Amino acid sequence: MKRFRGIGAIALAGVAALALAGCQQGSASGGGGEGDGPITLEFQSLSDQPTTQAAVKEIVDQWNTDNPDVQVSIVQGGWDGAYDKLITQFTGGTAPDIIHFEASSIVSFAQDGYLADLNDLVAPDLKSDISQGIWDSVTQDGKIIAYPSTLQSYMVFANADLLAQAGVEVPSGDSMTWDQFEEIAKATTTPEHYGVGWGLKSPTATVMSMALGFDGGFFEGGGADASIDVGDGELAVPGRIHDMAYADKSIDPTSLTQSGSDVLASFYGGKVAMTVQGSFQATNMAKDAPEGLNWVALPPIAGTAGAVQAANPQTYSINVDSPHVQESADFLNFFMSGDNLAKIAYADALIPSSGEARAAVEKLAGDDQAWKQVLASGEGLEGPPFLKVSKYQEWKDTVATPALQQYLADQISKDQLATQLTDGWADVNG
Amino acid sequence: MIARRPRYATVLMYAVLAAYLVFLGFPLLWLLSASFKSSRELNSLSVNLIPIEWDFSNYANALDRQNLVTAFGNSMLVAIVTMIVAVLLSMPMAYALARLKGRLRAAGTVWILISQVFPTILIIIPLFLVLRSLQLNDTLFGLILVYVTFTMPFTLWMLQGYVAAIPPELEEAAEMDGAGRFTILRTVILPLLAPGLVATAMFTFVSAWNEFFLALVLLQSPELYTLPIALRSFLGAEGQTQLGPLAAGAILATIPSLVIFGILQKKLTGGMLAGAVKG
Amino acid sequence: MTVIDTPAAPTPSKKPAKRIGARVRAQRKEAIALVIPALLPIIVFSAIPLISGVALGFTDATLARNAETNFVGLDNFVALGGDTRFWGSFGIGLVWAGSVAGLTLISAMGLALLLNSDLKLKSLTRILALIPWAMPPVVIAIVWRMIYNPNSGPLNGTLEFFGIPGVNWLGDFSTALPAVIVVGVWSGIPQTTVLLLAGMQSIAPEQHEAAAVDGAGAVRRFWHVTLPALRPVIIAVTALDFIWQFNSFGLIYVLTEGGPGGQTMIPPLFTYLEAFRNREIGYASAMGNVLVLAILVILSVYLVNQFRQNRKVRA
Structure with missing residues (x-):
């Protein structure tokens, strides 16, 4: 009896495994007619701002009018839970043909082999109009896995009145150094308010991005062979933030546990003189800031390696199992053309990837000061090493985020942080 | 009552009850207040239960966007059908579990336990594959079947307790009169079970109405989305939460369950008499 | 769940009477009729996924496309x-x-x-x-x-x-x-x-x-x-x-x-x-x-x- 049960269990495991494996090479559900009729491409879009949705719809409608044989239908999704949904769709074989997401999250699907290589499909003009740094962020093992569309950077927004009160001049120029930033923070810290509020509830993305300004790449190599190196360059950004919060006391330590939007409330309320936010917040500030608040965007912060940050663009990828990879690419080449991309970027307050679209956005923005700084900060975006690392997501969620949270809460020392990050990687990748 | 209570004790009891209700009800009140605040006020440091400037546009915004109305309809359909099907399916089985003891009952109990302990996240992909092979993925019907199955452990457990509380002598009397099992079930058990069925119905309705993860993963077409999915889309990408419309939508999502509670409340408390957990 | 249709294990020792045996059989039939409607969805949507989930724990399965899955014991x-x-x-x-x-x-x-x-x-x-x-x-x-x-x-x-x-x-x-x-x-x-x-x-x-x-x-x-x-x-x-x-x-x-x-x-x-x-x-x-x-x-x-x-x- 016992033996039979053992074998029965194994057989069962085999069946389950077969069922799982056997169903994986599913095709995209969008298929449409294989024959002569028009084909339909499913386009899963995550854009959630009403204006952006309208822009996307307008572009798709235009394409559908021009191309009666290749119809695109929008499947509206949401950012929240998008990853969970996609992973089930891919594993279950029902993923759409065209997939909107972002570079650092789409990477794992590329590594698992679900995305088409776009090297020969991207229109040559578009390819040369987007900087190599941005292309790097969507390249895996020499394959281009997505069209990079729009990007954000981290920017410093300041309350000009509080700066003036402290006798600080609003810095001008192409960038400001970390030292300058720390000086302003100290100068604007008073008993009533802190110099800086910085929403670092999820600190990893910010730290990994800004560390590039100190040549802090964290990872060497790619795939499963990647090795980690946590040195001075990597620790510069968390170290400086930590010292500002606990030595200079110029960063509000509570803000380090909050989300960016929570900290905006403190900024609006005059509790902090400056706040570091994603560049897209510029539009929210225009909408939500109290009438009298005189806010400005400061030049991008530069480390020893310049004002460099990680490019983590939103992306448009093609399902490798789609029966219509070529048509999907044709559509995306149209979707990514200068004017179209500019419309989307402008609606989302994000930086478009291509030069043509950037020029178009500049025109749309007129002489808006914040937009100028937003676009300027886009110059220093580079593809970061971590996007090439297989187990980055897991390391980020289970190692880096808790460790950084502990360090930024002054619970562990800088050395312990370095040890946790390094040993955690050995655990995860081991 | 049994003994006269001193006056101070009564006052104390009301005070404690009031404290409970504040604790349980305040979050809903705060949500209601948020739903009337402007985006500017929500993103400020002010702490007010009464909005400084009343803003009614959140409700219009919420209803305007993300097909909230369609989602409301879908959720209503899914929750009501789940409720009916779950009650219809689990009643006979609960009866069997309670009356026909033995190994079936042991197996049932073990299954109930394991199905509640094993993390849902690990079942989701096999479940998705099963649904797809039955062509039921991306249909509300498939979602309903899944909800029925997933609420069954609790409904069975609850209902068999109610059945066990009904004295077997009643059935035996009917049996003497020559009634078959199903006649007995219909004429003797069903009426006595009514309150328990109401409680079960409430539970399944609320579970199906609130469920997010399965709906997110199993539904693909936006026109099939249920309310929790539509609500989550207000959360947006990192830091883009639209609190006002979200709060308004959340209020609208909470009302149906409250209404159901209101309607069933009398039956519920009366019906819970049976002692669900006996048996 | 298989308990229902497998013939009862040889343990009806306490009730040897034939009449009771027939009654037990009749009861089992009734039980099946009562249980089947609920059992079907349970088997399809709960038991199968659960069992595959449990079984997967003994394999090196990943979610990659066309991934090979091997039994790896403990x-x-x-x-x-x-x-x-x-x-x-x-x-x-x-x-x-x-x-x-x-x-x-x-x-x-x-x-x-x-x-x-x-x-x-x-x-x-x-x-x-x-x-x-x-x-x-x-x-x-x-x-x-x-x-x-x-x-x-x-x-x-x-x-x-x-x-x-x-x-x-x-x-x-x-x-x-x-x-x-x-x-x-x-x-x-x-x-x-x-x-x-x-x-x-x-x-x-x-x-x-x-x-x-x-x-x-x-x-x-x-x-x-x-x-x-x-x-x-x-x-x-x-x-x-x-x-x-x-x-x-x-x-x-x-x-x-x-x-x-x-x-x-x-x-x-x-x-x-x-x-x-x-x-x-x-x-x-x-x-x-x-x-x-x-x-x-x-x-x-x-x-x-x-x-x-x-x-x-x-x-």
Whole structure:
């Protein structure tokens, strides 16, 4: 009896495994007619701002009018839970043909082999109009896995009145150094308010991005062979933030546990003189800031390696199992053309990837000061090493985020942080 | 009552009850207040239960966007059908579990336990594959079947307790009169079970109405989305939460369950008499 | 589940009579007819996925496209034995589920006693008491994030009004887990209250009266009449609450995402990261199997203990 049960269990495991494996090479559900009729491409879009949705719809409608044989239908999704949904769709074989997401999250699907290589499909003009740094962020093992569309950077927004009160001049120029930033923070810290509020509830993305300004790449190599190196360059950004919060006391330590939007409330309320936010917040500030608040965007912060940050663009990828990879690419080449991309970027307050679209956005923005700084900060975006690392997501969620949270809460020392990050990687990748 | 209570004790009891209700009800009140605040006020440091400037546009915004109305309809359909099907399916089985003891009952109990302990996240992909092979993925019907199955452990457990509380002598009397099992079930058990069925119905309705993860993963077409999915889309990408419309939508999502509670409340408390957990 | 259609094991030793055998067979037929409608969806949508989930724990399955899956025996479990982060999260899970189940029971007991007494406005208070149940979990998390907000939340606002400095509830290492537990208790109270209330109403009034005649006060009546009568309900409700809380990660995920610094990283959240973020579904399923085993052991210890006490009380 016992033996039979053992074998029965194994057989069962085999069946389950077969069922799982056997169903994986599913095709995209969008298929449409294989024959002569028009084909339909499913386009899963995550854009959630009403204006952006309208822009996307307008572009798709235009394409559908021009191309009666290749119809695109929008499947509206949401950012929240998008990853969970996609992973089930891919594993279950029902993923759409065209997939909107972002570079650092789409990477794992590329590594698992679900995305088409776009090297020969991207229109040559578009390819040369987007900087190599941005292309790097969507390249895996020499394959281009997505069209990079729009990007954000981290920017410093300041309350000009509080700066003036402290006798600080609003810095001008192409960038400001970390030292300058720390000086302003100290100068604007008073008993009533802190110099800086910085929403670092999820600190990893910010730290990994800004560390590039100190040549802090964290990872060497790619795939499963990647090795980690946590040195001075990597620790510069968390170290400086930590010292500002606990030595200079110029960063509000509570803000380090909050989300960016929570900290905006403190900024609006005059509790902090400056706040570091994603560049897209510029539009929210225009909408939500109290009438009298005189806010400005400061030049991008530069480390020893310049004002460099990680490019983590939103992306448009093609399902490798789609029966219509070529048509999907044709559509995306149209979707990514200068004017179209500019419309989307402008609606989302994000930086478009291509030069043509950037020029178009500049025109749309007129002489808006914040937009100028937003676009300027886009110059220093580079593809970061971590996007090439297989187990980055897991390391980020289970190692880096808790460790950084502990360090930024002054619970562990800088050395312990370095040890946790390094040993955690050995655990995860081991 | 049994003994006269001193006056101070009564006052104390009301005070404690009031404290409970504040604790349980305040979050809903705060949500209601948020739903009337402007985006500017929500993103400020002010702490007010009464909005400084009343803003009614959140409700219009919420209803305007993300097909909230369609989602409301879908959720209503899914929750009501789940409720009916779950009650219809689990009643006979609960009866069997309670009356026909033995190994079936042991197996049932073990299954109930394991199905509640094993993390849902690990079942989701096999479940998705099963649904797809039955062509039921991306249909509300498939979602309903899944909800029925997933609420069954609790409904069975609850209902068999109610059945066990009904004295077997009643059935035996009917049996003497020559009634078959199903006649007995219909004429003797069903009426006595009514309150328990109401409680079960409430539970399944609320579970199906609130469920997010399965709906997110199993539904693909936006026109099939249920309310929790539509609500989550207000959360947006990192830091883009639209609190006002979200709060308004959340209020609208909470009302149906409250209404159901209101309607069933009398039956519920009366019906819970049976002692669900006996048996 | 196979119990129904396999012929009964050779153990009808006690009932040799032929007539009874026929009756048993008839009963089995009835049982099948009663059970099949519910059993079908259970097998298709619950048993099959569950069994494949359990089985996957013995393989190296991943979610990659066309991935090869091999049977690896107990390798996953051996690796899991040395996974300190998993066991750390397991400890947090026990604290979380244990305290939520315990505190929910205590608070719900108090509320149920009040609702069961002769206070006025019963129907209104009973609906109000169910409010947390009516709110979808996403909404619960969002509201409580607003309430706990260190700068603009009503909780700190009230504290500061009384001159007490505010607390960074969800962000501070020492308060994050307790703060999340409060939300867990809050959302669990209605259901537990309803079940306890049901149990209380099934206690015959005569029992209370008899105790009152003996001169027992309210406290002693609760201790010697209500509590013993409620014991089976209490056991079942706490066990169920414990399982549910141990297994639910939606609330914590939206509230803290396991932060700050891993203080609220409960096992299902950890399993989720392993299964979906890292796509190692085999290893994650092994975690699931270990969780099932661990919970079953804990529960059986608890239940055996409780039933033994129960017998003692009765004796």
